Amino acid sequence: MARSKKPKVEIDAGGKYHAALSNAEGGDRYEYDPKLTAQGCRRYGVKNMSGLFTCYACRPNKPHSWGSGIICTELYLSAINTYRVVFNAQMCKLCNRYARPKVDIDRYVAKVVDTFALWTGQRKAHAGNGPHKSTGPHDSSRCRGCLKGICTMSDANKNKSKSKKR
Ligand SMILES: [Zn+2]
Numbered sequence: 001m002a003r004s005k006k007p008k009v010e011i012d013a014g015g016k017y018h019a020a021l022s023n024a025e026g027g028d029r030y031e032y033d034p035k036l037t038a039q040g041c042r043r044y045g046v047k048n049m050s051g052l053f054t055c056y057a058c059r060p061n062k063p064h065s066w067g068s069g070i071i072c073t074e075l076y077l078s079a080i081n082t083y084r085v086v087f088n089a090q091m092c093k094l095c096n097r098y099a100r101p102k103v104d105i106d107r108y109v110a111k112v113v114d115t116f117a118l119w120t121g122q123r124k125a126h127a128g129n130g131p132h133k134s135t136g137p138h139d140s141s142r143c144r145g146c147l148k149g150i151c152t153m154s155d156a157n158k159n160k161s162k163s164k165k166r
Pocket residue numbers: 055056057058059064092093094095096097
């Protein structure tokens with residue numbers, strides 16, 4: 001393997017994630033397309049997923065793991081129900097390399113199906129939920145989504161939701 005191989009910072013949720021989605025109730029109508037972009041899609045949005053990151057790069061005998069409830073995840077849905085989901089990686093605090101997430105697959109499927117149902121008009125928005133508030137620490141300097149300014153926890157978004165009291 002090439003030594004210069006860079007760790008992937010944006011991970012497509014094809015493969016097993018798509019397999020789980022297409023087996024789920026309400027998920028079988030969506031077809032995965034890894035080439036989709038926000039342009040030409042009917043909807044694009046960012047959601048948080050939960051899961052576990054493991055860095056195998058810095059300590060081969062004792063991989064460093066950390067959990068996150070704020071895995072910045074991009075969702076694309078086209079007008080013909082093809083879709084794409086991209087997980088944004090987080091950086092290992094020991095070696096500053098990006099690690100891949102292992103996303104909680106049941107919650108992933110539930111969240112994607114629910115979001116697409118809303119986007120395609122199969123359900124109405126949940127009433128009274130307001131903007132989602134996340135708890136727990138989130139290290140924005142190590143989150144690819146925050147660095148891109150799209151994460152729900154990124155400074156750009158925090159400032160957006162902050163109302164000026166004056
Ligand atoms: Zn590491």
